[in-house]
Amino acid sequence: MPRDSPAPPTAGAARRILVAGTSGAGKTTLCGRVSAALGLPYTELDGLHHGPGWVPRPEFEDDVRAVAAQDAWVSEWQYAAVRPLLLARAELLVWLDLPVPVVLWQVARRTVRRSLRRTELWNGNVEPPLRTIFSDRDHILRWAWRTRHTLRGLDGRVACEAPHVRVVRLRSRREVERWVHGLRG
Known part of the structure; x- marks a missing residue:
């Protein structure tokens, strides 16, 4: 964003907020920040899915219906x-519409970190070994x-x-930071 361009619009009085972006754009992180700044409950869809x-939970759609029916929430727009x-x-x-190199760097860094640390993600799942990038068509990278x-x-x-x-x-990390900062103001 050029220095003289206006700040992105704020959240206003919104109480049901979705965050969209490709894999690795930072949806989950931004959801957490929006939730904290506005005092809205956050539901992570990956945890429900x-x-x-890594087997999809049969209750997933019903769980999402229950979230959507609430008066206030923050969640990712995926699935x-x-x-x-x-x-x-x-x-x-x-919409986190960040440049492709930024997103790919973020998802690669996150995946390597999670894989090496064997970080538990949802319901006991962990990232597969890094070598599976060569054999798994749906490897996150x-x-x-x-x-x-x-x-x-x-x-x-x-x-x-x-x-x-x-x-x-x-469209940039700078815009994200300015927008989040505006939530607190």
């Missing part, structure tokens, strides 16, 4: 099956590369599908 052994449920109730969608452009035109799609939802598009 992944059961032990095609539940996006419409969340979008129908959302008031604000924050390959997935991030393959899906890096899937959100192109998101603001236009949301305007058509859910005109009641305001979209804040953040």
Whole structure:
């Protein structure tokens, strides 16, 4: 963002907020920061989706329906099956539209760190060994590369599908920081 450009729009009075972005863009981190700044409950969709052994939980869609029905929440906008449920109730969608090299660096750094530390993610799951990038078509690093452009035109799609939802598009880490700082002001 050029130095003289205006600050991105704020969250305003939104109480149901989605954060969109490709894998590794920082959705979970931003959700946590928005939740803390605004005092809204945060539900991480990956935690609802992944059961032990990375098997999708059968209750996932029902759990998301329950979250969406609440008066206030922050969550990621992911998983095609539940996006419409969340979008129908959302008031604000924050789109992390960061440059591809930034996102790929972030997802690579996060994946290596989690894999080496054997960090438990959801329901006992951990990142697979790094060598699986060569054998697993859906390894998170390959997935991030393959899906890096899937959100192109998101603001236009949301305007058509859910005109009641305001979209804040953040294109750099600097814009993200300015926007989060504005939540506290």
